[in-house]
Amino acid sequence: MRLLKSTVHPSLNSLDQSSFLRLAARGIVLKGEEILMLYTQRYDDYTLPGGGIDEGENQIEGLIRELAEETGAQNIRNVKAFGMYEEFRPWYKEDFDIVQMKSYCYTCDIDDELGETNLEDYEVKNGMKAVWINVHDAIEHNLNTIKNSDKKGMSIERETFLLSLVRDELLVAS
Template sequence: MNLISKMIHPDLTSTEGNVFKRQAARGIVLRDESILLLFTERYNDFSFPGGGVDPDEDIVAALARELNEETGARDVRVKHHYGYIEELRPYWKPEFDLMHMTSHFFVCDIAPELEAAKMEHYEIDNGMKPVWVKLHDALRHNREVMKRQDKSMGQSIQRETFMLDRVATEFLAVGA
């Protein structure tokens, strides 16, 4: 497995304390210069589809489940594990001081057509929608949100923008 990066969120004041650990599986799904992402209105950002791995759940099964729930993707075929990011960031539950998130990224193929997504209530409330978008457009959008430091900016935008840049550079052979 390939460690891509270790990140510490800029709002984190300490790396000490009670740590909540979370594993996540995220999909890199490309079609020409477009990528399947989630746009979240609340945070005004693009992110990779995927999410938490349940206890005792196989990580590839979790990826297929999350892609289906969030985007309606079916027939998920993992081509390879691209790598993972270790991330420390603030956590909202009072019994923890911070979160240690390990996000595994997988390059995938999916069936040509998306079914209806099966979002959770908080995803719907946040205005999350699956979209096919030009990779460079999504990257430019996230960079602009970070540059403005929008008050609505979510905690994951640094990780997501870092990965969008890496995917653009590596898979499209032209950085944005």
């Protein structure tokens, strides 16, 4: 899978520290210029649905599970590799200093109607919900959050970069 970007969090002075690898799968679901996103009230941002790949799962199995859990997506099909985004972030627990995260992004189709979600407790507490939004509006919103919010999460730069690539590579010019 092609490498889309590799980033190092600005607070990290060196990657020569104890680290671990976390694998994630993220879904890109488009209907015209509308994209299925997760809006998180706590961070006031839009992110691609997806998350950590469980032990014993491959990337596509993780993608399908995460999409269904977070958005209620049904009949996930036509899964195609888009690219991988790699990031090195600080880790705030005792066992490691850095997490290396590889997010494997896939385009796919789903049924029009979303089913029930199965969000984790922290996702509910953060006010996360699945929404369809115009790609351009999601980019503009995230850029505004980056510029003006002191509560933004660490993932917003990744998500805004990925949304820009979706806009540039996947939207059909009208």
